[in-house]
Amino acid sequence: MKKYAQILSLLAANLAHAKVDLLIDNATIISPINQSEVSIKTNHWVSISNGKIIEVSNNSTRPIANTMIDANGLFLIPGLTDSHTHLRTMPGLLKTDNDAKKMQSQFLKRQGANYLYYGVTQVIDPANTAQGIAEFNSHSFSPDAYFCGAMPIYQGYAAQGIKYQNLHKQRAYYVHQHDDPSHLSTPSITSLHQAKTAVRRLKKDGAICAKIFIEDGFDKAKNIRLINQESVKEITSEANRLKLPVMVHANATDMQSIALQNNIDILAHGIWNWLDEHQQEASLANSLPINVKRVANQILKKNTYYQPSLNVMRSLTDVMVPGHLNKNKYKTVLPNWQLDWYKSPNGQWFAREMLSGWKAMSHQQKFKYMQSKQTNGKRVLNYLYKKGAPILLGSDTPPAPTYASQPGLSTFWELRDMHHAGVDLVGLLASATINNAKAYQLESKYGAVLPGKVANLLLLRSNPLTSVEAYNKIKSVILHGIVHERTTFHINNL
Numbered sequence: 001m002k003k004y005a006q007i008l009s010l011l012a013a014n015l016a017h018a019k020v021d022l023l024i025d026n027a028t029i030i031s032p033i034n035q036s037e038v039s040i041k042t043n044h045w046v047s048i049s050n051g052k053i054i055e056v057s058n059n060s061t062r063p064i065a066n067t068m069i070d071a072n073g074l075f076l077i078p079g080l081t082d083s084h085t086h087l088r089t090m091p092g093l094l095k096t097d098n099d100a101k102k103m104q105s106q107f108l109k110r111q112g113a114n115y116l117y118y119g120v121t122q123v124i125d126p127a128n129t130a131q132g133i134a135e136f137n138s139h140s141f142s143p144d145a146y147f148c149g150a151m152p153i154y155q156g157y158a159a160q161g162i163k164y165q166n167l168h169k170q171r172a173y174y175v176h177q178h179d180d181p182s183h184l185s186t187p188s189i190t191s192l193h194q195a196k197t198a199v200r201r202l203k204k205d206g207a208i209c210a211k212i213f214i215e216d217g218f219d220k221a222k223n224i225r226l227i228n229q230e231s232v233k234e235i236t237s238e239a240n241r242l243k244l245p246v247m248v249h250a251n252a253t254d255m256q257s258i259a260l261q262n263n264i265d266i267l268a269h270g271i272w273n274w275l276d277e278h279q280q281e282a283s284l285a286n287s288l289p290i291n292v293k294r295v296a297n298q299i300l301k302k303n304t305y306y307q308p309s310l311n312v313m314r315s316l317t318d319v320m321v322p323g324h325l326n327k328n329k330y331k332t333v334l335p336n337w338q339l340d341w342y343k344s345p346n347g348q349w350f351a352r353e354m355l356s357g358w359k360a361m362s363h364q365q366k367f368k369y370m371q372s373k374q375t376n377g378k379r380v381l382n383y384l385y386k387k388g389a390p391i392l393l394g395s396d397t398p399p400a401p402t403y404a405s406q407p408g409l410s411t412f413w414e415l416r417d418m419h420h421a422g423v424d425l426v427g428l429l430a431s432a433t434i435n436n437a438k439a440y441q442l443e444s445k446y447g448a449v450l451p452g453k454v455a456n457l458l459l460l461r462s463n464p465l466t467s468v469e470a471y472n473k474i475k476s477v478i479l480h481g482i483v484h485e486r487t488t489f490h491i492n493n494l
């Protein structure tokens with residue numbers, strides 16, 4: 001035993017003297033523990049080698065480092081995880097535009113840098129494939145990217161308008177149901193899309209979760225085929241067996257109720273569709289209507305991860321606001337050609353679509369209606385957060401073809417809106433770091449400033465436990481142990 005201890009201390013001494021790649025000294029190290037606790041260390045240093053954190057220490061003997069940063073006056077936090085991003089398409093793209101292909105490829109080349117500019121060093125796309133992620137990673141700067149396998153059903157949400165014959169080509173993990181027109185497909189394809197088989201396949205392909213859609217139409221509409229109970233049960237039981245979290249698209253009280261009955265792990269949206277309950281604007285802290293509270297209490301009881309995705313309704317509202325694109329912050333992530341195109345008649349297509357089909361409502365009434373949905377979402381978040389539900393940062397960028405949802409910037413606005421809804425700054429940091437890492441089983445790699453984790457870190461010029469604006473005061477982004485000044489990722493420098 002004594003000998004073993006000697007070897008250990010010898011190893012530790014060697015570790016202290018081994019040359020490391022990077023040493024960050026004198027920063028205030030803020031490492032989240034959970035939604036209400038955070039560790040704050042001053043007079044410590046962090047050593048990094050081979051893209052990983054090696055040591056966090058206040059030992060006066062510092063290792064020799066290839067690069068040393070004196071981070072006096074700066075705050076070191078884990079890089080942010082946005083657990084709801086769609087990485088395949090330029091927001092608001094009109095696919096029939098003459099320049100669509102060119103615009104799309106230019107956007108994809110720099111999308112990762114947009115996320116990094118706002119400190120997002122990990123992204124999760126809940127509806128992608130291994131091939132899609134490889135493509136995302138092939139561009140020069142990119143956050144670490146993960147995907148979930150999306151499991152829509154024929155004619156269901158996220159697969160509407162796709163012919164049955166083509167479904168397997170466009171939706172790699174769609175789920176076959178017994179009343180599908182399977183005579184239009186081959187038995188071998190149908191068997192690959194049995195619920196359990198599809199879950200096994202997506203896990204094998206590298207997905208970190210399975211995503212299902214519980215949606216029968218926006219708000220009170222019932223015009224979308226709803227997944228049947230049998231499929232939900234098969235997916236969740238197989239995913240549980242494979243230790244794969246199940247993420248569910250649902251944003252109305254009735255749909256979230258179904259999700260919760262099935263013990264799913266992550267709710268991909270907040271509850272903003274309250275159906276029969278009143279939806280008038282009111283103070284965020286007002287008590288919730290009884291049916292909404294019933295669903296919220298289920299979330300609390302089951303300790304389900306809740307991704308408020310406030311930016312869905314925010315970006316669907318803002319696309320209708322004249323002059324919205326003149327906001328200065330867009331100039332951090334959008335080049336002039338893209339801004340100009342968005343303002344052109346073709347670029348306005350989705351804004352026109354959002355503004356049409358409301359019968360006799362005035363513009364003012366439309367905004368009010370959309371704003372009431374935003375308020376609903378914030379009120380539920382306020383209630384859940386105060387009672388301790390685990391909250392996740394997920395911006396759902398873009399949730400629809402809206403240009404008011406841009407990579408990175410939307411993540412920052414999501415943080416700002418969550419804070420406005422009542423999530424305090426300790427909880428906010430947790431939602432963007434440790435909570436996402438836990439929910440998606442990435443905790444061995446991300447979520448805290450601790451030895452063994454991937455060295456994806458941010459150096460901030462101001463304290464994120466004092467103001468949400470600190471997330472827009474990033475000095476450097478450290479990606480796998482390599483230090484990049486934030487300005488590198490500014491659109492003017494790409």
Ligand SMILES: [Zn+2]
Pocket residue numbers: 084086396398399
């Ligand atoms: Zn989404």
